[in-house]
Amino acid sequence: MRDDIIDTELDTDLDTEIAIVGGGPAGLSAALALARARRAVTVIDGGRPRNRFASHMHGVLGHDGLPPTELLRLGRAEVEGYGGRFISGDVTEASLEGDTILVGTPAGTVRARRLLVATGIRDELPAIEGLREQWGWGVVVCPYCDGWERRNGVIGVIATSPVSVEQAQLLRQWSDRIVYFTNGVGEPDTETERRMLARSIRIERRGIRRIVTDAADTLTGVELDDATVAELGAIFTGPTMVPRDDLLRALGAATTVAHGSVWVEVDADGRTSVPGVWAAGNVVDPRANVPVSLGAGALIAGAINADLVRDDVEAAVSAAGVGR
Numbered sequence: 001m002r003d004d005i006i007d008t009e010l011d012t013d014l015d016t017e018i019a020i021v022g023g024g025p026a027g028l029s030a031a032l033a034l035a036r037a038r039r040a041v042t043v044i045d046g047g048r049p050r051n052r053f054a055s056h057m058h059g060v061l062g063h064d065g066l067p068p069t070e071l072l073r074l075g076r077a078e079v080e081g082y083g084g085r086f087i088s089g090d091v092t093e094a095s096l097e098g099d100t101i102l103v104g105t106p107a108g109t110v111r112a113r114r115l116l117v118a119t120g121i122r123d124e125l126p127a128i129e130g131l132r133e134q135w136g137w138g139v140v141v142c143p144y145c146d147g148w149e150r151r152n153g154v155i156g157v158i159a160t161s162p163v164s165v166e167q168a169q170l171l172r173q174w175s176d177r178i179v180y181f182t183n184g185v186g187e188p189d190t191e192t193e194r195r196m197l198a199r200s201i202r203i204e205r206r207g208i209r210r211i212v213t214d215a216a217d218t219l220t221g222v223e224l225d226d227a228t229v230a231e232l233g234a235i236f237t238g239p240t241m242v243p244r245d246d247l248l249r250a251l252g253a254a255t256t257v258a259h260g261s262v263w264v265e266v267d268a269d270g271r272t273s274v275p276g277v278w279a280a281g282n283v284v285d286p287r288a289n290v291p292v293s294l295g296a297g298a299l300i301a302g303a304i305n306a307d308l309v310r311d312d313v314e315a316a317v318s319a320a321g322v323g324r
């Protein structure tokens, strides 16, 4: 690994070449690729990755079962090994000054040639007593992350919209004991109900009063409106995913309607409509799990570096007066 922490040939007018806001899988993966490309990288991170509630991470090749915090610790050490810098805390503002991007950090303003926003999303959970406390343990979202561990158990699906029916049908892959709680918002139509019953998915229309746990805080079921307790081994639910894209929007990034809500628009290389500003991971893609976020970070890092190389060539040509 490099030991010459910051390349002295870099443009000294700038604090960094690339500022990366967000040190989750997407941001760290980009930081690693860019630091290894001998770019000066500064990662500013608030330390609240989306999966921080989970003790273990699954479906990440080579790291299946690793605690999510451990992946980030390893990634950060790798980035630091190549000279990447870290600032802890939240970025609250970013602005453009000509070709330079100013990023307000707890350590002061960082001036950068490019900005990568990898700030993830916030999950808004159904307002059911005790549910938030079980998030990431007894109550989860992703069958590919947690389905195997719950296989063959009694799995509850708490609807957050009529689309939750699809989550119930998907989970049928892991267990034939699925209970679908309509929760007042996910009533299936007649044909949808027929298709659910054909797969032995039980439909429960009574409202949910609260989540029930045992003395060790392990989820054991839900209490319904009539005080009946439905016993469950796990609950899956689809939270409302809110992108943490305030910085991008403040910079004027164009948005688009996708996945049923409004997201900042990026091209296949992660480029937003704002010159020099890029985005990766969950902040622009709700489907990005850890491997997809890692891949997006690496891919977009390559695109950012190529973009900088183009600028470097232009600057060199103009400085040398070649062809003029």
Ligand SMILES: Cc1cc2nc3c(=O)[nH]c(=O)nc-3n(C[C@H](O)[C@H](O)[C@H](O)COP(=O)(O)OP(=O)(O)OC[C@H]3O[C@@H](n4cnc5c(N)ncnc54)[C@H](O)[C@@H]3O)c2cc1C
Pocket (backbone or CB within 6 Å): 021, 022, 023, 024, 025, 026, 027, 044, 045, 046, 047, 048, 049, 050, 051, 052, 053, 054, 056, 057, 058, 059, 060, 089, 090, 091, 092, 118, 119, 120, 121, 123, 135, 136, 140, 141, 142, 145, 146, 244, 280, 281, 282, 283, 288, 289, 290, 291, 293
């Ligand atoms: C409970 C749960 C369990 C999951 N389990 C799995 C699993 O087993 N396998 C899997 O593949 N996926 C899993 N996921 C999905 C996984 O969490 C996401 O795919 C992944 O975190 C997305 O990475 P990211 O880098 O885009 O965002 P994040 O990991 O959310 O990282 C974003 C980072 O940006 C920081 N940040 C945000 N705003 C600012 C700001 N203004 N200034 C500075 N920093 C900021 C945050 O503090 C955070 O550290 C799970 C999700 C949940 C909710």
